[in-house]
Structures are given as C-alpha cells and as structure tokens.
Amino acid sequence: MVEFGTLDILRNLIDAALWTVVLSVIAFAGGALVGLVALFALVSGRRLPVMLARGYVEAFQGTPLLMQLFLIFFGLPLAGIEVSAWTAAIVSLVLFTGAFLAEIWRGCVEAVPKGQSEAAQALAMSYVERMRWVILPQAMRIAVPPTVGFSVQVVKGTALTSIIGFVELAKAGTMIANATFEPFTVYGFVALIYFALCYPLSFAARRLERRLHVAR
C-alpha cells in the first residue's frame, strides 16, 4: 500500500484548490457581465426589460444553486447541447452570480440621491449621459464593498460543482477522504483552505465598507 501522509493530503488539496480559484474567477467575471446587462434592464424603466430582468433575478435568487446546476447539466443535453461538468458548472455559476450582482448593483444605483438625476436632467443630459457621467460613477463607489463581499459567496458556490463531478477542492476532499479513511483531517483541511481563500475577501470587504463610510 502506498503511504499517503498528512502532507500528501494537504498538497493534493491545494492542487485541487487551483480549480476552485479558476472556476471562481471565470464565474465572477462572467457573472459581472450578465449582471451588468440585467442591471441596465432593471433600471431602464421600460416595462418588458424590467419584467424579464425581474423574472431572471427572482428565479435564480429563489431557487437552490444545486437545482440550477442539475437543470443545466441535465436540461441542456435535452435541447441537443452536449454539456460537460465543466460547461454546466460555468453556465450555472455565471447565471447565479449575475442574478445576485444585478440585484446588489440595483440597490447601489438607487442609493444615489434622486436629486442627482434630476439635476442632470435639468442640465438637459440624456438618459445615457446621466447614467454615464452622474449616476454610475457614484453608484460604483457604493458598489465596491458589497461586490467584494459577494465574491465570497461565489467561491463557496463553486463547492457545489463537486456534486456533478467537477473535480475542485470539495470533490478532491471527498475523493481523498474515501481513499485515506481520514475524513476528519481531510474535511478539516478542506474547510481551512476555503477559509484561506475567502477570509481575505471578507476582510477586504469590511475594510472597504469602513473606509467608504468615513469618507461619506
């Protein structure tokens, strides 16, 4: 039998954590794009885009990420699109992230005092100009801390892709726990690695929030 010590467990887990990072970055970047589109629909004030975006946000915030993952993993093949665990993981995480970011950012846009928009309107700025030069620069500042804070949820969300067989940190943990019969140590390490990935993000979010509060 091959000797598999504590150090080997840790090394293998850290290797797998790389996939957690890759998946998180892609999910966050893609989610930001989708979220931005949904945000513009949400604040457009036009009936159809608002309704579509609301439906999207509600559907993804009101259902478990696990079910979204399963529906995409099992559903897209039925529409004739072959999906690997990798594709399903990316698509569901991007859509999940996009829905939450859109809602977070909408709150930030609405947090910009109404007088700002009215003043810009009084200067005969168009809707696009108002957004571009007056509202978004202010909303973006408010949006930084909650956006960084939400990235923690994205990292944690990637753990669910282990269930459809994507090998990242959580899946590697399960595999190693099954092989070594040391679930206590292995899952302890897995938790600590997730903590090491997430805590700096939480910490940064809190720092940013405090700084912004003081500046206001």
Added chain:
Amino acid sequence: MAYQFDFTPILTYSDVLLRGVVLTVELILVGGIFGVLLGILCAWARSERIPVAAGIVAAYVELIRNTPFIVQLFFIFFGLPAAGVRLGEVEAAMIAMVVNLGAYSAEIIRAGIQAVPKGQWEAAASLGMTRAECFRHVVLVPALRKIWPALSSQIVIVMLGSSVCSQIAAEELSFAANFIQSRSFRAFEAYLAATAIYLGLAILTRMILRRLGDRLLYRAARHAALSAGRAVAVGGGAVHG
C-alpha cells in the same frame, strides 16, 4: 429536436416528493428557529464583550461564513464520527443548518444591536435593570425590528441551501428529485418540479416571515406607541378637567 415533456413520473412518485417537502420544511423550521436563537445568543456575547465567549463566537462566525455549507455538512456527517460523534443524516443536516444560520444571523443581529441608541441602555440602567434585563426587555426587539428584512432573506438563503443535504442522503426535496430521476430517467422534469417547489417555498417563507415580523415586532411597537398616545391623551384630559 423537440423534447417531449412527460410529467407522469412526478405524479407517480408524488408521495416521495411530498415526503421530501415535509423534511425540507422541518429543516427550515428547526434551522430557522434554533439558528436565530443561537444567533441572538452569539450576538449578545459579542456585543457585551463577554471574556472568552466573545472570542470563540468571533472565530465561529468567521469560520462558518468563509467556508461552503457543503463542507460544513460533510465535516459534521463524515468527519465527526472519526472523533467519536456519530449522527444520523437528518440530525447532521439539522445541526449543520443551525450552525450555519447561527453564524450569519449573529452578524446581522449584532448590527441591529449596534444600531440601538446608547441612550436606551442608559435609560434602562437608570431604572435599575441589569445588562441582561436591558438586552432582553429594551434592546432586543428594536434591534430585531431594524434587521428583520435582512434576517428574513438570510433564512431563505439557508433554506435553499438545505438542498445540499441530499448529498448525505437526508431524504429532503432534492433527494426526492434525485430519486425520481433515477427511477424514471426523466431528469429534467424531476428537477424542474423540485425547483418550482423550492421557489414556492422561498416565496412562502418570505411571506410568513413578513407576517411574523409584523405580529411580533412591529405590532408590539405600534401597540406601545398607541398606549403611550392614550396615556398622553388621558393626562391631557386630566389637566383640562
């Protein structure tokens, strides 16, 4: 290629689905009630800076908030037996839900406590109340009132997270969906039905929590304001009379 939907297996296995819904509701109830109670306790220990306990609570909150629920669940269900603690899958699922919500609600409730003006504490102290009495009778309700919407959404998020409990074979809603798809090979329909039920449960939970907040937190406040108003009216009447 047009896909032919076939929801008959969902009807065939509706009893499995129903049992799944029941366990999911049980998980929300146990997780929600005990999670919030644990959160109140932790928030109290932290805001009162109780030695040792405050430190332990801070570590607990950070650890839980920065690790995925599924890893917490696996640690409790697969990891703890190695340390001599053996749990059934439903117990493990319930403990994981309570522990998870406890950490999140502790932070939310603490924010509420901090938002209660200091004068409230001082006024209560001048009436001879102890810190604990003041917390229980003066601070807690206004604090909860401030953060009730945030707490409600967190409860819904944790409720949706319960779907992961199927991974330790707790037979809740998503377990039922897995079961149905493995028997009938109608994966899409099974998951679609389960997802729709989750959405319904989330909307229902949010509605119930809003009602509950109205009942327990806001109506009490209105009642107090009303009786205070009446006292003023009666006092005023006495002066005129």
